[in-house]
Amino acid sequence: MPAIPLPGLQSLRPRLEGSLVLPGDPGWDAARSAWQLAVDQRPAAVVLARSAADVAATLETARACGLRVAPQSSGHNAAPLGPLDDTILLRTFEMAHVHIDPERRLARVGAGVVWAEVSAAAAKHGLAGLAGTASDVGVVGYTLGGGLSWFARSHGLAANHVTAATVVTADGRIRRVDAWHEPDLFWAIRGGGGAHAIITELEFALFPITEVYAGAMYWPLERAEEVLKRWRDWTATVPDSVTSLGRLLRFPPLQEIPQPFRGRSLVAVEAVAQLDREAADALLAPLRELAPELDTFAPTPAAALDMLHLDPPGPTPAAGDGFQLTELSDETLAALLAVAGPGADVPLLTIEARHLGGALAPGARSGGAVSSLDAAFTVFSGGITVDAASAAAVHTALDVIDRVLAPWRARTSYRNFTERPGHGIAFEPDHVRRRLRQIKQAYDPHDVIKANHPIDSSR
Numbered sequence: 001m002p003a004i005p006l007p008g009l010q011s012l013r014p015r016l017e018g019s020l021v022l023p024g025d026p027g028w029d030a031a032r033s034a035w036q037l038a039v040d041q042r043p044a045a046v047v048l049a050r051s052a053a054d055v056a057a058t059l060e061t062a063r064a065c066g067l068r069v070a071p072q073s074s075g076h077n078a079a080p081l082g083p084l085d086d087t088i089l090l091r092t093f094e095m096a097h098v099h100i101d102p103e104r105r106l107a108r109v110g111a112g113v114v115w116a117e118v119s120a121a122a123a124k125h126g127l128a129g130l131a132g133t134a135s136d137v138g139v140v141g142y143t144l145g146g147g148l149s150w151f152a153r154s155h156g157l158a159a160n161h162v163t164a165a166t167v168v169t170a171d172g173r174i175r176r177v178d179a180w181h182e183p184d185l186f187w188a189i190r191g192g193g194g195a196h197a198i199i200t201e202l203e204f205a206l207f208p209i210t211e212v213y214a215g216a217m218y219w220p221l222e223r224a225e226e227v228l229k230r231w232r233d234w235t236a237t238v239p240d241s242v243t244s245l246g247r248l249l250r251f252p253p254l255q256e257i258p259q260p261f262r263g264r265s266l267v268a269v270e271a272v273a274q275l276d277r278e279a280a281d282a283l284l285a286p287l288r289e290l291a292p293e294l295d296t297f298a299p300t301p302a303a304a305l306d307m308l309h310l311d312p313p314g315p316t317p318a319a320g321d322g323f324q325l326t327e328l329s330d331e332t333l334a335a336l337l338a339v340a341g342p343g344a345d346v347p348l349l350t351i352e353a354r355h356l357g358g359a360l361a362p363g364a365r366s367g368g369a370v371s372s373l374d375a376a377f378t379v380f381s382g383g384i385t386v387d388a389a390s391a392a393a394v395h396t397a398l399d400v401i402d403r404v405l406a407p408w409r410a411r412t413s414y415r416n417f418t419e420r421p422g423h424g425i426a427f428e429p430d431h432v433r434r435r436l437r438q439i440k441q442a443y444d445p446h447d448v449i450k451a452n453h454p455i456d457s458s459r
């Protein structure tokens, strides 16, 4: 472990509006702790930044001390960051302002804002953003990686709807980034990850969506094959206003898990339809024909969609990973169910496939480094890792899923669902990655900014 340049780092303290936390300081464990509790982050220092000036001062100090800077809001995707002993962890959660412009249908948010705050503020004006399933995910990290929401098939990735950002580049300069200012950076931050600059404020479009028809149907896991095949066939018939996923769920018998899920193994279909009740019910009929044990579909406020996917309610020790599939054929499902179906003993809480296409399809949207997902479905699997034995079991199960679905893997992978990089599947086509590399070289030639997914990393 390199020696921590303490005097240099301590010179940062009086320059900050926020705070510098060093190993051994009070609050050290809270400051370095990620949402992913299984990741034990041990950086050289933590800066709890409050302003763009704090970020600039941190970058200047890091350069002077020969350190790197890793920006992080919630730490949902902390796993791929790797060792941080030569790195200042720059936590952004104190940069938490949210401004909604209802006239222009725009949100302008600080780097540490999570989706719950945007959804609640936007809903007051009859608007909604392109939030993912979990409302405690950071808006900036999610959007830099693409942003796959419940409105993805109608509106594309969240990154497509970024209109401007304030960033601090590795040289410590605070810059406005939009279509007219720093257009290369503006392109890179829309889906190309967080390696190019540290975002201090993000501006993006909101949409007049107040209520949708949304819910889930659940069946015993024994019916997985029949249900997943029916759902897969159904996805070929639905309009782009419907975004859905199919999943295998195994809930542990814990008190914290509400009934009727506690201790159960289920197959589920979740969907959000921007349709009225009558049209949505007609569309859902082929799924209802399978007589689900529980059917929660109902008119749902857009801001309440974070309840749908049953994501963990707070920081969790977990491991997960994902990739994309070209198809979900009978053979694909057979391969998956052979290792994760009713007969298998699998330590994964969820194995899920999200339906892509629509506005996510290549060519449907343009603008940023990643403006589409070139696959038919994206897969994410994850499990709880409370100790070394459960972590090993979860990682082995993730390896098995990887291996059996390899024949159907798409050429590119999705950044946000990648928590175990290094499998050699790129996040974008070669020409996009070349341009991302050139922009990184122009703005951060000494690689001071450390992203969870560096440009040349892959799944």
Ligand SMILES: Cc1cc2nc3c(=O)[nH]c(=O)nc-3n(C[C@H](O)[C@H](O)[C@H](O)COP(=O)(O)OP(=O)(O)OC[C@H]3O[C@@H](n4cnc5c(N)ncnc54)[C@H](O)[C@@H]3O)c2cc1C
Pocket: 071, 072, 073, 074, 075, 076, 077, 078, 081, 092, 111, 131, 132, 133, 134, 136, 137, 138, 139, 140, 141, 142, 144, 145, 146, 147, 148, 149, 193, 194, 195, 197, 198, 199, 200, 311, 312, 416, 417, 450, 451, 452, 453
């Ligand atoms: C329970 C759960 C549910 C999820 N649901 C969805 C979903 O529905 N759709 C989806 O697309 N994804 C989803 N994700 C994945 C999620 O989008 C990624 O994990 C994303 O990276 C999280 O962003 P964050 O800022 O919360 O995490 P962090 O770990 O804080 O940040 C991830 C990375 O983003 C970059 N970054 C963060 N802040 C900045 C900044 N200010 N400047 C520059 N770079 C920055 C950094 O490189 C950082 O390492 C989910 C993840 C979990 C664990």
